[in-house]
Amino acid sequence: MSGYNFAYLDEGTKRMIRRALLKAVAVPGFQVPFGSREMPLPYGWGTGGIQVTAAVIGPDDTLKVIDQGADDTTNAVSIRRFFARVAPGLRTTESTAEATVIQTRHRIPETPLREGQVMVYQVPQPEPLFRLEPRRAETRRLHALADYGLMQVKLYEDIARHGRVASSYDHPVMVGERYLMSPSPIPSFDNPKMHMSPALQLFGAGRERRLYAVPPYTAVRSLDFEDHPFVPLRANGRCTLCGSGESYLDEVVTDDRGGRMFVCSDTDYCGTRQAAMKEAAE
Amino acid sequence: MTGLLPGFADPVVDAQSTFRAVLEAMARPGRVHRLSAPPAAPAPLSPAAGAVLLALADGETPLWLNAGADATEWARFHAGCPVVADAGEAEFVLAIGAPPALSALQVGTDEDPHRSATLILQVQALEEGAGWRLTGPGIEREHRLRVAGAPEGFLAQWAANRALSPRGVDIILCAGDRVAALPRGTMIEEG
Known part of the structure; x- marks a missing residue:
């Protein structure tokens, strides 16, 4: 595609996202607002992840894109093809071991990640408290105060009603024992892989205009209770x-x-x- | 001034590789990265400090710097950033030698901890494997970092900055063509 800048976004937008990413890495788990752009695919198809990937990748990178773990589904194929067209020199792969940047929708690869790899998660709803407190001004205050009682009560009610925590995906995590974070809708099976991961993990929510990060070797604890410990499903x-x-x-x-x-x-x-x-x- | 030095040779690719090095540095505090294609910045600005500035600063980011008239003009021309006289108003603070006190810079608020200044601090040399002991997010056990030419009383200032967490200033250290970073959550002990 001639006429487009490398990786589609203009340089001003990339700088804005890059500055936001650096702050996100410096404050693990905190949602940094960013000026999300219109992308050539609809919200809900990974616009946040694509913008983060576009700001990060260079011609020396090898990109892998997965959708629910699969390299060959519509979302993964179209995003991989998109970057192959707009980022000359970029290699794409289906191999987890070969990839330097992995954009993902709702899974973390089974093959253990290594240092030097960057995970980019597509996030539909970055606010873990959204279903409990819809007012953004209020959730911002709760994050500032690290007041996550609402979520503990929700988990308690799950246990009281169902005998166990009812979330099998998007199970909330505490990052660095400070910020409550949505791990994006990955299965709870994948939550333990985020803890002390050697790879850098970046999260982009296009419609909600937020991005956040978990640096390598950072504690990520799935929320639970002492007598009802978290069990990956x-x-x-x-x-x-x-x-x-x-x-x-x-x-x-x-x-x-x-x-x-x-x-x-x-x-x-x-x-x-x-x-x-x-x-x-x- | 005898003539303006050029910026990045290839603005798109060089800005990306510089950013990626800074991102890795910020994600793994204390690891030193060598920039592949930094610009020839006007003295006394190091190539690394010049590259970081061009990769991240633009018209939306007020800049404070104490690197002299040539560097100010160079930054204004290539990055297009407004230069402010009060470091407390700047999003990027580029310091050579003695920087302003960390407590005088923007540290963000509890609700917006990301609205804090980033200090681009030019030092004499950066070396891995000796010196300060770093722990915190991004570090598996401990990283060692020797910083030659750190400002006087820096560790006390840093401890005070860290106590503000999650608010606080983040630092990108530059020496020659090398960068390392100290995000606000990193704990530093004398080696």
Whole structure:
């Protein structure tokens, strides 16, 4: 696409996002407002993540984009293709190990992240207290006071009604024991991967015009109670394709007579394991 | 003035690589990064300090600096940032030698801790693996950083700045073509 700046955004916008990102890293878990721009795809499709990625990537980077763990779904393919077109020199990959920047919607890869990698999360609703307190002015004050009693009460009511914490995704976390943060709608299974991760984690919410960050090696604690500790949820089964008993599983309906199977949500992880099994068999 | 020195050779790519180094530095306090293509900034401004300024400052960011007339003119021309006389009004404070007291800079508010100044502090040398012991977010166990030419009484000022957390000033250290960073949450102990 000629006529566009490298990575689509103009330099002024990139500088504004870059300044906001540096402050976000300096105050882990705090939501920094930024001047979110119109992007060539609708809100809800990752406009926040795309703007963060565009401000971060350079021609030396290797970009991986996943949507619910998969590299080959519409959202992932179109965002990857978008950057391949507007960022000349940028390489794209489906391999977690090869990537330097990973933009993700709702998953963290199974392959452990390493230093030097940047995770960019697409965030629909950055405010973890949104469903409990819709007034933005009020939630800002609650964050300033580190007053998160509302969320503890919500978790308590879950336990009183259902016998356990009812959120299986987007389970709120405390970052550095200071700010309550939405981990974006990742399954609670992925929450422990954020704790002391060697990679830098950046979060962008385009419609809500907020971005935030978790630096590497930062404490990320899923909210819970001493007598009802946080338990990451995972379907009880094995992947039909690669046999993994550790990965996060998607349930796939295979026919209209009740047939179903579990497969890994992370396509790169599953594919790599299948290739290794095939090689070992030969 | 005998003529204005150029800015980045390739503004888009060089600004990106500079930002990325600063982002990594801010995310891993105490790690020293070498910039790949810093501009030849007018003396006494180091190439690193010049690069950080051009990568981050623009017409929206009031700048205070004590680097002399040539550097002021250079920053005004290439970054287009308004230069202010009171460091307490600046979003970026670029200091060579003795910086203004950290307590005199913007530290943000409890509701807006991000509205604080960033101090670009030029020092003589930065070296990993010895000197100060750094701990805090971004550091697995401890990072060592030796800073030659840190201002007098800096550690006491830094402790006071850290006590304001989550408010506070963030610092980008520059020496030659190297950068390191001290976000407000980093704890520094003398090595």
